[in-house]
Amino acid sequence: QLQLVESGGGLVQPGGSLRLSCAASGSTLDYFYIGWFRQAPGKEREGVSCISQRGILTNYADSVKGRFTISRDNAKNTVYLQMNSLKPEDTAVYYCAADLAGCVLRSDDYNHWGQGTQVTVSS
Numbered sequence: 843q844l845q846l847v848e849s850g851g852g853l854v855q856p857g858g859s860l861r862l863s864c865a866a867s868g869s870t871l872d873y874f875y876i877g878w879f880r881q882a883p884g885k886e887r888e889g890v891s892c893i894s895q896r897g898i899l900t901n902y903a904d905s906v907k908g909r910f911t912i913s914r915d916n917a918k919n920t921v922y923l924q925m926n927s928l929k930p931e932d933t934a935v936y937y938c939a940a941d942l943a944g945c946v947l948r949s950d951d952y953n954h955w956g957q958g959t960q961v962t963v964s965s
Contacts, residue, residue, distance in 0.1 A: 844869040844954045846938050851959030854928055858963070862923040864938030864956060871914070875945050876921040877952055878912060880934035880961075889947025890936070891923060899945050906932075928963045935960050 850862040864876065877892040891902045891912040900912050911924040921938060936959050939952035 844874070844940060846940060846954060846956035848936060848938050848956045848959040851936060851961045853962045853964065855965050856929060856963055858928050859924070859926045860928065860961060862925065862936055862938075862959060862961075864921040864923075866919045866940070870916070871919050871921065871940065872916050874940040874942060874954075876914065877939045877941075877945075877947065877949075878923045879937045879939060879949055880932075881937070882934040887937075887949050888934075889949065892945040892947060893921065894945050901945050901947060903947060925961070928961075930963045933961060933963050
């Protein structure tokens with residue numbers, strides 16, 4: 843049974859950076875597409891980025907393009923989300939998710955989810 847654990851969240855000032863990690867256990871990530879999602883209080887869950895099995899294909903929400911970079915290290919069974927130039931509106935709980943279907947930013951397409959990590963951007 844695939845299990846995902848996010849880490850790396852925290853409090854950062856506007857303009858700062860964080861790197862989130864999504865570590866997998868119970869199964870290899872090699873066959874899975876991985877997505878990052880976020881949910882702010884009172885808002886719907888939003889797709890942020892996704893990556894294909896070997897990292898060749900990536901996709902980003904317009905709101906994070908040019909600021910966030912997704913990558914993966916299959917040898918470490920881990921996917922990363924590098925977040926630069928953070929803005930207060932990036933504040934949310936960030937989740938990683940895995941599925942076999944494809945690199946999409948629709949949360950309904952993912953069957954395996956982590957518990958989330960809080961990112962707060964504030965001065």
